[in-house]
Amino acid sequence: MKGNLRMNINIITHYEIDDVKFNRDYTSIDIEIDGKEMIEYGDFYHDRGQEKAEGFLDCLDILKKLNVINDVIVTETDIADFEY
Numbered sequence: 001m002k003g004n005l006r007m008n009i010n011i012i013t014h015y016e017i018d019d020v021k022f023n024r025d026y027t028s029i030d031i032e033i034d035g036k037e038m039i040e041y042g043d044f045y046h047d048r049g050q051e052k053a054e055g056f057l058d059c060l061d062i063l064k065k066l067n068v069i070n071d072v073i074v075t076e077t078d079i080a081d082f083e084y
Helices: 049-065
Strands: 005-016 028-033 036-041 069-082
Touching (some): 028 049, 049 069
Antiparallel strands (some): 005 028
16 A cells, blocks of 8 residues: 555643643543544543544554555644533
């Protein structure tokens, strides 16, 4: 397999709105691909969102090794924007 796919991945971790230092548990995780929200995972206790996001990134590494994709830029963003 040979690919020429390039992707910009942004992993956005959401925290409660008053947790501006990101000390408490996250509330959800979104994955954006090329600026579009593609995947939304829940919190640690209900959905194991962080583990799922890590699994997604592991899959991208495998695709790079298989030459299906060749350029992936991953950024991570923490944001305190969640209100109950």
